[in-house]
Every structure is written in structure tokens, then in C-alpha cells.
Amino acid sequence: MTNKDPVRVGILFSATGVTSTIGMSQLHGALLAVDEINDAGGINGRELQPVHYDPKSNPSLYAELTERLIHRDGVNVIFGCYMSSSRKAVIPIIEKWNKLLFYPTLYEGFEYSSNVIYTGAAPNQNSVQLAEFITSNFGPRAYLIGSDYIYPYESNRIMGELVLQRQGSEKLAERYVPLDAKERDFSEIMADVHNKRPDFIFSTVVGDSTAALYRAYADAGFDPKTMPISSLTTSEAEISQMERGLATGHYTSAPYFQSIESEANRRCLTNLRRRFGGSSVPNLCWEASYFQMHIFANAMRQAGEDEISVLMPYILGSEFDAPQGRVKIDSMSHHTYLYPRIGRVNADGQFTIVRQARRSVCPDPYLVTHSLGDWAAKLDTLAD
Secondary structure, three states: OOOOOOOOEEEEEEOOOOOOOHHHHHHHHHHHHHHHHHHHHOOOOOEEEEEEEEEOOOOOHHHHHOOOOOOOOOOEEEEEOOHHHHHHHHHHHHHOOOOOEEOOOOOOOOOOOEEEEEEEOOOOHHHHHHHHHHHHHOEEEEEEEEEHHHHHHHHHHHHHHHHOOOOOOOOEEEEEEOOOOHHHHHHHEEEEEEEHOOOOEEOOOOOOHHHHHHHHHHHHOOOOOOOOOOEOOOOHHOOOOOOOOOOOOOEEEEOOOOOOOHHHHHHHHHHHHHHHHOOOOOOOOHHHHHOOOOHHHHHHHOOOOOOOHHHHHHHHHOEEOOOEEEEEEEEOOEEEOOOOOEEEEEEOOOEEEEEEOOOOEEOOOOOOOOOOOOOOEEEEEOOO
């Protein structure tokens, strides 16, 4: 007898708290993919049924809700987490009960779990390219600012090592602010920036406090034409929280921007706006959340069930035409082949893509090849 019961999957993205803007976009990405999958007949005729809880940007609540999804709701696969602290809280539970986590967020690398599929950028898919671009165009003297948790500390360490490969390079400072930082928390830092005069600021500030950093920068009278903020964590979602023009001229490295000219991206954005109207802000984490749900569904159609030992062989090595390009899950590392890009914020709050890889870059989460300029051979320079 054919099983027609719904396929229940867990979704843990924060609708409230300091990372709720990104969290809501990730939730929208997952739900859009669920709708598309169900509209196409589900998974072998079975409806895909999301079970979502709000972890409120709190790592301990992520852990608690993971236990609930597994033991009360009976799910085998969970899609979720933004901050690395939340991922670190969830992984021991996922591993203990041998379940599967899809993690759709850029992160610091230096991790592997046989129970996790990592669909966000590893450092060799964003940090390496940003370091090469920003030091070539502005100089190698860096000022590092981050939020006070795991990802910024590790990302700043990596960026510091990359920048120091340049002649004349110098790491002038490394400063951290609370996750709920306000503009006043950046005032003394901006005074120090004024005194040290770096060539660029590298930001790993996340969540609502991102807008406060850019406001403090502007109030200090700095000019992005000569000393920009370069970031891995400032996306369209964070820019949507700022007043118009505040982020113009600054740079972000990411595999995905809304402005990508591809049929897959245009179709996906049209479907998103039809489903959620103007309430969703597409960004790199939204896109990863979207395509990873499709990767799961395609794998389960072949596997016939969602138990990890049966499902995993169909996930590893699988490919999908994502909005950023055709992505692939690396069988060895459980990370994803992605397309590095550099975007400069324009007056409309979108990114003008100034450089992008023509081919996907193999994930190297342990930075075995720890050098500047990994663009998968050829790249396109799209703007001055």
C-alpha cells in the first residue's frame, strides 16, 4: 500500500529577536520552496508539511525546540539556524538522535558533521574573494569590527590572515560589540577609526545592530569611496532596516544578490512576491534556505523515505538550478559548490555586482588552500 501520509519537516528560523529580519527571510525561502514542491505534486504524492517554531534568536531555545521537533513532532529532517551559536547548540542533539540538519547560512568553516548539510558559503567562497578585491582596490590596512559571538571571532581571524598576505598590510584593530548594540556602542570605535585611518573596515556585525554601525560610520563623516565598509553579513535584509542611501557605496561578498540576472532568479523572485508580497527581503540566506528544501525533496523522491541513512546517498553529489546558478552538494565535505560574487550597494539599496565567478567554487571549509583569489579560474568584472 502506497504511503500518502504527509512528510513532516522541522523549521527553526527566528521570527523575533535580534536576528529576526534574516530569520524571517530564511523562513520565507523555506516556505516558498515547500509551496512549489506541493504544487508540483509533493514528494511522490505526499504533501510536504512544515512544522515551524520561533527560537527567538536564542541558542538555548534552538536546542530545546530541536528536542521538541524530534520527540514530539517526529521529524527526521530540520532546516534552520542562523548564528553559529545556534548551530553549535543544535548539532549535538541532531547527532545524538541521528537526524539531519540543513544549515543555510554563511559561517566560519572548520567544521564537519555527518548529520549536517551546509548550504551557506564557507570562507573560501566569500572571505578569500573579499580580501583579494578590497585590498587590491583600497589597500591592505584593515580595521575589524564584529558582533560578540563565534562567527565574527573566527571570520576576523581568517580575514586577518588573508590580509596579511599583502605587502604593507596591517591589522589596526579588532573590536566587538554586543548582539543588541546601538549606535552609541559604535561611537568610540568610530573615533578610533578616525585616528587610525584604515584603508577599509571589515564588518561581521549581524542583526539589527548592523544599521547602527552604518549610521555611526556616516555620522563620523567617512566616505566609502576612500574607506568602505566591506562585509560578509550586510545583505539586502540589513539594508532594508536602514534609511535610504545609508549603505550606498559599501561592499559585500556573497554567492547571491537579488540583482542577479538569471531566469531562475527572476522566476523565484516573482513567486516569492506573489506568495509574501513586499514583506520578504531576499538575500543570500534566503536563497540558501530556498534551494536546500528543493535539494531535500529531490533526494527524498529517489530515496522514498527521509531516514538519514537512506536519504543521504541521494543528497551527496546532488545538484539544483538555484537562483545564483547550478549548485552542488560536495560528497566529501557536506558543503556546497557556490558562486562567489562582490556587490557594491547602490542608491536603491540593491547590489551592483562588480565581480563574479563564472564557475562554482568547490567548498574548502578547512581552508586547505589558504590564499587570495579563488575565483574558480575565470571571473567576470562587471563594473568599475
